Amino acid sequence: MEKPDNVPTSGHAVVGHVVPFRVLATVWGLLLVLTVVTVAVAGVDLGSLNLAIALAIAILKASLVLLFFMHMRYDRPMNAIVFVSALLFFMLFVTLALLDTHAYAPEVIPGYAPALPR
């Protein structure tokens, strides 16, 4: 077996991009701030907006972790395509399940489904 001849003998990285420390620290700070915001917003009654805002902030935090901590911002697109397609299929799964259950639930649970219109 031959050793690859283009490998440097000095200590710098052969493969991959090194995320600058400032980026990592900024993302860390943002994540903690967004956590505080999530808890704060949950203390205010905004009706149906509460769930939407909580999910929106969670998606924002998840994007930060994905792009910077998990390196997706600097990676090949294939990694992102694989992961995002899994997320899309998951969303399709939940959408269809919710549509289905809302179509049939009043017949299955007579008299006790307070959330559903009769």
Add this chain to the structure above:
Amino acid sequence: MSTATTPNDHAAASHGEHLAHHFDNAEQQFESGKLGMWIFLSTEILLFGGLFCAYSVYRSNHPEIFLYAHRFLDKPLGAINTAVLICSSFTMAWAVRCTQLGRRKALVRLLGATIALAACFLGIKYVEYRHKWREGLLWGKEFHATFERPAAPVIPPPKPAPGINPDERSLIPPAAQGPSGLARPGERRYVEEAGGPPHDVQVFFAVYFLMTGLHGIHVIAGMVLLTLILLRATRGEFGPSYFTPVDLAGLYWHLVDLIWIFLFPLLYLIR
């Protein structure tokens, strides 16, 4: 596996050793490993996706159960756990950076910090679970908590109106006794009016324990994995030319954090 025996002065220069024969070069091997890890993470998304789907269906059908039962969860502990996992993600990403720059001592310390923060997370989880166990707030059949105000009786569905009404009184039940009453859609007061816990409140705890339990198992598995990586790191196996295991373990650990980022608002911060 390569059998290179070239004399090397520095420990980090284990260039050829890690290159498997079916790869052209180290970069291709590294990128392939990464892609494989992302595919595994996609399967993890689908795994938890099933549980999130169950959560969505249950919560949309019975929001009163979730609204009532989530108050037994400790919000401050949940928020602290979120912060703990975020910090562990930060130390993990920093550890990968240190490996790429050849800083072995920093790598070992940061891996240790990540594992310590994970242990902290599990400790807080244990405290929460212990409280639930003592109060009897368990899943399904095991649920045996007692509430200050007893559960409201199950409201039977209204009998259909007969063809003939001999008394000529209205057979429509008063609004408060009807199954869904005449409350405005989106009205969230029925929990307080009902007084006690809603019917089938143990469903929430089944969902809670399943989701956080599976997540906890993933945290434990992550800790084992990171400990193995830590042991290899102390032996100087990782450096700028070979850091794939650290990177891939980091990807797994960030996924564990990602899932908790969604679990926390959905379980602890329900309105």
